[in-house]
Amino acid sequence: MIEISNINKTYETGNKALKDINIQIADGEFVFIMGRSGSGKSTLLKLLLKEAEPTSGRIVVNDMNLQKMPRRYVPKYRRRLGVVFQDFRLLKDRSVFENVAFAQRVVGASPRTIRESVPEMLKMVGLSAKYKMLPRQLSGGEQQRVAIARALINRPEVLLADEPTGNLDHQNAIEIMKLLKEINEGGTTVVVVTHSQEIVEQMGGRVITLERGRLISDEVKGGHSDET
Amino acid sequence: MRLSTFWYCLKQGVKNICRNIWFSLASAATISACIFLFCLFFSIIGNIQYMVQHVESTVGITVLFDETLPEEQILALGEQIGQRTEIKSMNYVSAQEAWDTFKTEYFAGHEELAEGFADDNPLAGSASYEIYLHDIEQQEGLVAYLEGLEGVRQVNYSNTTAAGFSSFNKMISLLSLVIIGVLLAVAVFLINNTISVAAAFRKQESQIMRLIGATNFMIRSPFIVEGVLIGLMGAVIPLIGMYFLYTRTVVYLMERFHILSNMLYFIPIEEIYPLMVGVALILGIGIGFFGSFFTIRKYLKV
Numbered sequence: 001m002i003e004i005s006n007i008n009k010t011y012e013t014g015n016k017a018l019k020d021i022n023i024q025i026a027d028g029e030f031v032f033i034m035g036r037s038g039s040g041k042s043t044l045l046k047l048l049l050k051e052a053e054p055t056s057g058r059i060v061v062n063d064m065n066l067q068k069m070p071r072r073y074v075p076k077y078r079r080r081l082g083v084v085f086q087d088f089r090l091l092k093d094r095s096v097f098e099n100v101a102f103a104q105r106v107v108g109a110s111p112r113t114i115r116e117s118v119p120e121m122l123k124m125v126g127l128s129a130k131y132k133m134l135p136r137q138l139s140g141g142e143q144q145r146v147a148i149a150r151a152l153i154n155r156p157e158v159l160l161a162d163e164p165t166g167n168l169d170h171q172n173a174i175e176i177m178k179l180l181k182e183i184n185e186g187g188t189t190v191v192v193v194t195h196s197q198e199i200v201e202q203m204g205g206r207v208i209t210l211e212r213g214r215l216i217s218d219e220v221k222g223g224h225s226d227e228t
Numbered sequence: 229m230r231l232s233t234f235w236y237c238l239k240q241g242v243k244n245i246c247r248n249i250w251f252s253l254a255s256a257a258t259i260s261a262c263i264f265l266f267c268l269f270f271s272i273i274g275n276i277q278y279m280v281q282h283v284e285s286t287v288g289i290t291v292l293f294d295e296t297l298p299e300e301q302i303l304a305l306g307e308q309i310g311q312r313t314e315i316k317s318m319n320y321v322s323a324q325e326a327w328d329t330f331k332t333e334y335f336a337g338h339e340e341l342a343e344g345f346a347d348d349n350p351l352a353g354s355a356s357y358e359i360y361l362h363d364i365e366q367q368e369g370l371v372a373y374l375e376g377l378e379g380v381r382q383v384n385y386s387n388t389t390a391a392g393f394s395s396f397n398k399m400i401s402l403l404s405l406v407i408i409g410v411l412l413a414v415a416v417f418l419i420n421n422t423i424s425v426a427a428a429f430r431k432q433e434s435q436i437m438r439l440i441g442a443t444n445f446m447i448r449s450p451f452i453v454e455g456v457l458i459g460l461m462g463a464v465i466p467l468i469g470m471y472f473l474y475t476r477t478v479v480y481l482m483e484r485f486h487i488l489s490n491m492l493y494f495i496p497i498e499e500i501y502p503l504m505v506g507v508a509l510i511l512g513i514g515i516g517f518f519g520s521f522f523t524i525r526k527y528l529k530v
C-alpha cells in the first residue's frame with residue numbers, strides 16, 4: 001500500500017515540482033503516471049525512493065512513514081523497491097549475468113542464492129541465452145530487460161519504472177510493457193511513468209495524469225493491447 | 229559479513245587500484261618514502277640512544293678526596309653524595325683496592341716488582357667514588373656540585389661525546405619529524421586524489437548501489453579497500469628494504485670501524501625489527517584507511 005498525502009515539493013531553486021498531490025495505490029495494482037516533460041513525474045518517484053524529501057506532506061509505504069524513517073534503515077527500505085530507468089543504467093564493463101548478480105552481491109546475498117536466482121530471473125525476462133554478453137552487445141529492449149531483471153532479483157514488493165520505454169521503438173516498448181504487466185500479475189505492485197499517450201491507450205488500466213506539478217486526473221482506461 | 233561479500237569488496241578495491249595504477253603507485257611510493265624515512269631515523273636515533281646508554285654505563289665520574297681526609301669522613305661524604313637523585317649507582321674504591329687494581333694492570337705477569345711497595349701503598353689517599361648517572365646530560369650539574377663540596381680534591385670526568393650524541397639525537401629527531409610530517413601531508417594529498425579519481429569513475433555504480441539498497445559501508449568499501457591496500461604496499465616495501473639495509477649497514481660499520489668496536493653497539497635486528505614492522509604497518513594502513521575514509525565521505529554523500 002502506497003499512500004501519498006498532501007505532498008508538496010519545492011526544490012532549492014524555488015521550482016515547485018509537486019503541488020498538493022494525493023494518491024493511493026493498493027498492493028498488486030498496475031498504475032501509469034502520465035504527464036509532459038517537467039510535470040513532476042520523476043520527482044514523485046524520487047520521493048518514493050527516499051532520494052529526495054518532500055517539502056510538506058506524508059508518504060507511507062507498506063505502513064512505513066518515510067519521513068520518520070531513520071537514515072540507517074533507508075538501504076533496507078530500498079531493497080523492498082525495484083527501480084528501472086529510461087537509460088537502463090547498466091554497468092558497461094560487466095556481463096548480463098554480473099549486472100543482475102550485482103544487485104544481490106551488494107546486499108550481501110550468498111553465492112548459492114546468486115547462482116540459483118540469476119538464471120531464473122534471466123529466463124523470466126527472456127535473456128537466458130545472452131547471459132555472457134556485455135550491455136553494448138544488446139539491443140535497447142534487451143538492455144531494459146536486464147535492468148528489469150536486476151530490479152526484481154531481490155524480490156521487491158513494488159517496482160518503479162521511470163520512462164522505461166523512452167529510448168525504445170514502439171514494438172520493443174510494447175513488449176517491455178507486457179513484461180511489466182506479467183510481473184504485476186505475479187503480485188508485484190508496478191508504477192510506470194511514461195509520457196506516451198499511445199502506449200497508455202494500448203495497455204489500458206489506471207492512469208494518473210500530472211500537469212505542472214498538479215494531479216489533474218486519476219482514472220481507469222480500457223486498453224486494447226490484444227488487438228495489435 | 230559473508231566471506232563472499234568480503235572477497236567481492238576486496239576484488240572491487242583491487243580493480244580500483246588497477247584502473248588507476250599510476251596514481252595508486254604514486255601514493256604507495258610516497259607512503260613508502262614516508263615510512264622508509266621513519267624507519268631510517270628510528271634506527272639511527274634508536275641506535276645512538278642505545279650507544280649513549282652503553283657509554284653512560286661505562287663512563288662515570290670519579291671523585292677523589294683530600295689526602296688527609298680519614299676514611300670515615302670520606303664514607304660520610306659518600307652518603308651525602310648518594311642522596312642526589314641523578315645518580316644511578318656509585319661505588320667506593322678504597323686506596324687498597326685502587327692499588328690492587330693498579331698492580332694487576334701495570335705489573336701484569338711481574339707482580340714481584342710491585343712487592344717493594346708492599347707496606348707502603350703509593351696510592352694512599354687515592355680513595356675514590358665512581359659515580360654513574362641516569363642521564364649523561366646531568367653530568368655538568370653534578371660535577372659542579374661535587375667540586376663545591378668540602379674535602380673533595382678532584383673530580384675526574386670525561387667530557388665525552390655522549391653528551392654531544394644526546395643533543396645530536398634531539399636535532400635529528402626534530403629534523404625527521406619535520407620531513408616525515410611533510411611527506412605525510414603529501415601522502416594524504418595523493419591518497420585523496422587517487423580516491424577522488426576512483427570515486428568519479430565509479431560514480432554511476434555507486435548511485436545504482438544506493439538505489440538498490442546497498443549500505444553506505446558496502447558502497448564505500450571498494451575505496452576503503454583501495455586506500456588500505458595502497459597503505460599496506462607503502463609499508464611492506466620499505467620494511468623489506470629496511471631489513472637488508474639495516475643488517476648490511478651494521479656489518480659494514482663494524483668492519484669499517486672495528487677500532488671503535490668497544491663503543492659501537494647496535495641494537496640487534498631481531499629486537500628493533502618487530503617494533504619497526506608494527507609502527508610501519510599501523511602508519512601505512514592508518515594513512516590509507518583515514519585518507520580514503522575522509523575522501524569518500526566527502527564524495528559519496530548518501
Ligand SMILES: Nc1ncnc2c1ncn2[C@@H]1O[C@H](COP(=O)(O)OP(=O)(O)O)[C@@H](O)[C@H]1O
Nearest residue numbers: 011013015017036037038039040041042043044
Ligand atoms: N534536482 C532538481 N533541482 C531543481 N529543480 C529540479 C530538480 N529536479 C527536477 N527539477 C524541476 O522540477 C520539475 C519537475 O521535474 P521532473 O520531476 O524531473 O519532471 P518529469 O520527470 O515529469 O519530466 C521540473 O521543472 C524540473 O526542472
Ligand SMILES: [Mg+2]
Nearest residue numbers: 041042043162
Ligand atoms: Mg522524468
